[in-house]
Amino acid sequence: MFRRQWLLATCASLALAGCATYTDVGSSNVAATTGTETAVLSGEAQIADLIQRMSLERKVAQLVQPDIASITPADVEKYRFGSVLNGGNSGPNGNDLAPAQEWLALADAFWEASTKPLPNGEPAIPTIWGTDAVHGHANIPGATIFPHNIGLGATGDPDLIRRIGAATATEIEVTGIDWTFAPTVAVARDDRWGRTYESYSEDPEIVAAMGVAMVEGLQGKPGSADFLGEGRVIATAKHFFGDGGTEQGVDQGDVNGDIEDLKAVHVSPYPPAIEAGLGSVMASFNSINGQKMHGNKALLTDLLRGEMGFDGLVVGDWNGHGQIKGCTNTDCPQALLAGLDVYMVPEDWKGLYETLVKQVRDGTIPMARVDEAVARVLRIKQRAGILDGEVKPSLRANAGRWDKLGFAPHRAVAREAVAKSMVLLKNNGVLPLKENARITVAGSAADSIAQQSGGWTLTWQGGGELTNDDFPGATSILRGLFEVGLSVNAKVTLSPDGTASADEADVAIVVFGEEPYAEFVGDRKDLAFRDEEGLALLRKFKAEGIPTVAVFLSGRPMWVNRELNIADAFVAAWLPGSEGAGVADVLFGKAPASGRLSFSWPADCNGKPLNGPDGALFPVGSGRDLTDTSALATLSEECSALTAGGQSDWFAAGRLIEGVRALSKGTELPDLRGSAGGVVARGIDRNAQEDARLIQFGPGTALDLSGPQGAGGYRITYSVNQRPAGPVVLASGGSTLDVTQELSVAEGKGWREMVLTPNCLAKLSNSLTIRSDAPFAIQISSIAREQMDDDAGCSF
Known part of the structure; x- marks a missing residue:
């Protein structure tokens, strides 16, 4: 079906005689006037008509996507960009912590600028806005923040992921945004990679199942009444392809090997997502056998379009086209010719726009290729109802429904996801926590919503200067322990420095882990967990004779043998997001410990790729029920990375x-x-x-x-x-x-x-x-x- 749509769309967009016209059920309509007759056009006929009436400058603008930090509504009115984006550190009025109301107001301003009438009957095409809502609409203060994908992979529950996608789509609609750059369907094969937590699993089958569920949650199912309708937004599978397979886990690096072997792992999540009606694909930064994906025609066009039948939109990543050999951010016809449809060019948009116009005029870029790319932009807008009538964002479904941002039912889904993502790796009988227990909680991460949420949270890197006040409605792990503890008459006390004795506490919970990071900033040379705050606290409680529960926050499996040895119970909590009470639900036995590893856990700290049971301390599928109190053998604490000397x-x-x-x-x-x-x-x-x-x-x-x-x-x-x-x-x-x-x-x-x-x-x-x-x-x-x-x- 998808290949047929793509072929017919190509014919229509190029206005080739003799091509059949494919009409989407429920597609938008436009009135085309010829002489004194007016015909209502729909589907591919509408797209072909719009393209025929667009000037070259307006067509090129559809292919240029600037960042909201570098443009104004006046720029949108002048150039008529097809889309805009907000980067991880971009927000309305230069404030990445701007309240939701300002996001919606800016969405209206961009839409109004893009739809102002043009002279000579040229159509005014509404712009659309793309955002990185990768674990909830987490750019927005007060939104529900779901666990990152690594945690969702551990749930093994596609239906849950589908509900998370739907909740996220609704909260995106609240702010008037149309499009999310999610889900990531990378198959992370080297956990030193700084984006490992964006991957559902090292197993492509798990990634494929979860990716389809998220696409369906965000967009709805094809053929359903709400497909790309109310409560749905355009989804993006990313990053095509191989982003999780780079050498030594280096972000944006090289992926090498037999192409069929690479496809078997890294392409396999895409066909099911395409069959699920996927709206867009984002090209990856990485190279495949020495060639950057943004300029790889054999893969972006021949494979993705020809073999896989994808008829949606291909968008670039942040200045990814500029990394192609011979290209710069402002000069890169190679990307469009290779199959890219939209350039993500956050700041250098004007130079790129002017260069593209010149290159079409001088024949460097054929007009047919421009029309093909423009048709894909228009088609996704058509399918999402953006071309239907003249309805600005604030008048659309859910827009301005501030009660649906951080909506209680959404938070309940997020709390369920947190509980189901928790993987219990050790339990000497201290869990579940007992009624009337005296519980001491320690660790700087215990009361840090920023740390438990990780990167891509309010800001690009997350963490940093963010405080709990920046997360209205959210619950830290500490607060969750207080709240759930009250229901069983447990006394929960915070002891930041671990000061407690066996006469004062029956058990101590130590919350610790990685500081937030995103993308290449999180790349590591090994998997040794070096921060010893948690280890020191566990040792201190051990010396006092207090049983301990280690709650480890991380974006990947790591070498924590020292902490595993000394703790009486150890929980991999990943990056749970805004609903810390989900952690408490499992610790108190209010929810089962059902999470199972979707990544192999390393026995060694060197960080070499680990994708299977060989060399794994805990293989994929590992995890204990709360009733499993079998002993864990003492682990080696030898780690050459810890004694190799510090980095300069x-x-x-x-x-x-x-x-x-x-x-x-x-x-x-x-x-x-x-x-x-x-x-x-x-x-x-x-x-x-x-x-x-x-x-x-x-x-x-x-x-x-x-x-x-x-x-x-x-x-x-x-x-x-x-x-x-x-x-x-x-x-x-x-x-x-x-x-x-x-x-x-x-x-x-x-x-x-x-x-x-x-x-x-x-x-x-x-x-x-x-x-x-x-x-x-x-x-x-x-x-x-x-x-x-x-x-x-x-x-x-």
């Missing part, structure tokens, strides 16, 4: 490494982002999304960096676009160095390296200050400590 990076891949702090006038800039003391730091793109920082200094301001004690110099990768207007001084260990002249010479010369050694800063220490007397801006992509020869000189 201080700032890399858009993130401060653990133990490194950035402050201005005593106020912290988490992950070198935010505003403090007259210094403003914001994420910019160098090689990947927000992998660098633009740091702006006000007059008389300073940035103070500090990290673990260590020998060696500093190596900083930086760029200066405009020379300093006044003195800029570096300071470390009491030594100072005026670098005004060096930074002036660096002006406009692109990315450079600054190497600081004792030859220019005699008393180099584990702190470094950059101080500017006048307003000044510098871009930084990496900071590292590095062992250097004694006579190594400084350079800029």
Whole structure:
């Protein structure tokens, strides 16, 4: 069916004589006037008519997708973009924590701008808005936040995932948005990958089942009355293909091997999703056997369109086209020719738009290919009812229904999902928690909704400066333990530092785990869990003779043998989201411990790919019932990664490494982002999304960096676009160095390296200050400590 639709759509969009017309049941209608006669067109006839009446400039605009942070409604009115997106750190009016009302108002403003009448009978096509609602509509304060996919895979419950998709779609509709870039159907095969938690499983069959369920939940089922109707939004399967199979788990890296073997693992979730009526596919950043997916015609067109019969829309990822050999963000005909339909070009949209128009005019890009891509954009709008009438977002189903954002029934589904995702790996009999028990709770993650929600939550990376106040209506794990504990007369007490004795507590719950991250920022060299806060607390309670329950928050299975050995019970809670009471439901036995691993759990800390029972401490399918109190053998605590020496990076891949702090006038800039003391730091793109920082200094301001004690110099990768207007001084260990002249010479010369050694800063220490007397801006992509020869000189 899908191939037939695609072939007929191609014929119609190219206005080829003799092609049959395919008409969707319930498709939108448009009146076409010829002379004195008016005909009502529908289906492919409507699309062909619209394309025939569109100018080249309007067609190209349908293929360009800017970020809302870089455009205004006036830009949309002028250019008539086919779609817009909000990135992980983009929000209305420059505020990524903007309330839902502002999102809906901006959706109206974009729609109104895109539908203002055009001269000469040219059709005004409504724009659509895409968002990364990857575990609920989690960009919006107050929305229901569901467990990340790794947890959903552990539930083994496609019907639950279908209900999660439906709840998410409704909450997206509340804010007037039409399209979500979900689900991720990556098959993660190396858990060092920073996006492992976006994958349902290492097993492609599990991924396929869950992916179909999420597509059906978001869009409805084809043929049903509500397919892409009320309470439904356009879904996107991503990232096509191989994103979970890169070498060494490097995000956006290389995937190598026999193409049929790669397809058997990484393509297999897509055909069922296509059969389920999938609206769009997002191209992946990675390469397949050396060729970037955004420019791979054999795979984007011949495979996806020809073999698999996909007739929907193919959208790019964040400047992914710019990574194709010979391309830049503003010049890349190769992507469109390869089969991309929509360029995601967040900031450089104007340059790309102008280049594409020129390339169509000079014949570099055939008009037939443009029309084909435009037809796909129009078709998905048609199927979603966006071309029906003139109904702005705030007048659509569920729009402005603020009671449905964080809706109680949705939170109930999320709480159910949390409980079903919990995987019990050890239990010496301490679980379920007893009635009337005295329970001590410890660990900084226990009362942190940001940490339990992970990345892609309110902000791109999540965590950081977010507090529980940013999550209205949500429940931390600690609060959930309080609430469920009340129902069984349990006394739950928070002890942040683990101060308790056996006379005061019957059991201690320690909540700990990974700090939030997203994409490449989460890439790791191994799977050793290094943060010892939880381990120290477990040891402290053990010394007091208090039984312990370890609740581990993570975006992947990790080597936690030390914690598994010492805890009396150990629960893999993944990244549960906003409903922490679901954790308490299992710990108190109010819900069964039904979660089962969808990823192999490593016995070794080295992080080498583990996809099966060989080398697994717990294979896929593992997990205990609460009644299973069989002993777990003592595990080896040998880990070469822990003794191999610390990394020299201080700032890399858009993130401060653990133990490194950035402050201005005593106020912290988490992950070198935010505003403090007259210094403003914001994420910019160098090689990947927000992998660098633009740091702006006000007059008389300073940035103070500090990290673990260590020998060696500093190596900083930086760029200066405009020379300093006044003195800029570096300071470390009491030594100072005026670098005004060096930074002036660096002006406009692109990315450079600054190497600081004792030859220019005699008393180099584990702190470094950059101080500017006048307003000044510098871009930084990496900071590292590095062992250097004694006579190594400084350079800029």
